[in-house]
Amino acid sequence: MRHQGRRGAVFAAAIWAAVTGTAVSGTAAGAGQLEISVYGGVQSAPPSRIDSPAAGGDRVTWKGRSFEEPPYYGVRATWWQNDRWGWGVEVNHAKVYADDPEDYGYNRLEFTDGINFVTANVFRRWQQPDRRITPYVGAGFGVAIPHVDVQPIGGAQTFGFQVTGPVVQLVAGASYALDDRWSVFGEYKGTWSRHKADLDSGGSLKTELQTNALNIGISRKF
16 A cells, blocks of 8 residues: 555645645735645545445445544645635545455455545634634535446456546534644544446446545644
């Protein structure tokens, strides 16, 4: 799994460079208050049905393994237009492993260098004068770009990034201001995504994934 960890680190660095680059240009343009957030946490996924040449139709039990390499994490940029509403972009490196893939006809069945949800988001917050805690909720829509790692027993391994389908996310949490620039936050994040991954062994794998995550992170305002 070390090579997956290196690819995950490169992917995260590229996203961070893109986001911070956008932060500089956005600040220069004076377009509202920009907030950059980074988070980690614990993420899981309930069972889902897969359809594929190897398994036919089967119900797979998934594991998140949030702290194994490559770990679960996320990066987002939010442009707060006023004290209530904001919009932004986000990359969430969630992941799933099939529990006992051999039971479904596979040597490997996982999206573990990220399901990689890329979303455009809208947030609503409730700021109160002289209070450090700010509740918020958000919703986002985008695409899933997972690293597909699938190998049927006796078949060819599919190993690479693909654009597999849409994703919708919902977020609810609260931030705590440390000072005028920095804050920490905790939140619940739920996602739904639909996937159709092309397999090098022939055919495709289709599934719908739900993830549930409890995140802890840090934000900086610009």
